[in-house]
Amino acid sequence: AQKITQTQPGMFVQEKEAVTLDCTYDTSDPSYGLFWYKQPSSGEMIFLIYQGSYDQQNATEGRYSLNFQKARKSANLVISASQLGDSAMYFCAMGVFTGGGNKLTFGTGTQLKVEL
Amino acid sequence: NAGVTQTPKFQVLKTGQSMTLQCAQDMNHEYMSWYRQDPGMGLRLIHYSVGAGITDQGEVPNGYNVSRSTTEDFPLRLLSAAPSQTSVYFCASSPGTGYTYNEQFFGPGTRLTVL
Numbered sequence: 001a002q003k004i005t006q007t008q009p010g011m012f013v014q015e016k017e018a019v020t021l022d023c024t025y026d027t028s029d030p031s032y033g034l035f036w037y038k039q040p041s042s043g044e045m046i047f048l049i050y051q052g053s054y055d056q057q058n059a060t061e062g063r064y065s066l067n068f069q070k071a072r073k074s075a076n077l078v079i080s081a082s083q084l085g086d087s088a089m090y091f092c093a094m095g096v097f098t099g100g101g102n103k104l105t106f107g108t109g110t111q112l113k114v115e116l
Numbered sequence: 117n118a119g120v121t122q123t124p125k126f127q128v129l130k131t132g133q134s135m136t137l138q139c140a141q142d143m144n145h146e147y148m149s150w151y152r153q154d155p156g157m158g159l160r161l162i163h164y165s166v167g168a169g170i171t172d173q174g175e176v177p178n179g180y181n182v183s184r185s186t187t188e189d190f191p192l193r194l195l196s197a198a199p200s201q202t203s204v205y206f207c208a209s210s211p212g213t214g215y216t217y218n219e220q221f222f223g224p225g226t227r228l229t230v231l
Contacts, residue, residue, distance in 0.1 A: 091159070
């Protein structure tokens, strides 16, 4: 079974600062993917970034980067130059690729608040 | 291209009533799934389908039925609603079979309250 742990229920960051949202995972499967989703107050799930277990480099998408440390089983999301519109709930999720890559296991989320 | 659509957006039921949450996608995706989101719990997988005629249980299937008669539609049925089923329900679809990375596309969600 897979498990995702997000230990920060809430985070505050000042506008234009960088922030790191923590995610640790547990799986015995060697082939898996890690995802981050953003859920604003309107409720939709917005895909942000993906990291595969065999990817050699950390994933980046614009202001989002994923700090992937395989040995520590961590996949932290880094948001650079925070904006007010980044205030939202952020979920880390995992899928394993032994035919279950689409069956995502989610963490409990981190509520991020960006302040002026 | 509407993506993944869900109806209704909001629903209030009384205990014991039945209803069907609708989900449709127009991207010809093989894989579709249903998740529920409860406060403090993240999203949990209810049921999923890897193609028309094929469904399987996820993490929290009790109290829910699904069927997949077409590629496009994947309805979720509550046969006898219970207050514990009060939640936000998300439908998702993906083009892949799950052996490699494929982006999941989520619908806008259905907020269900059972009194």
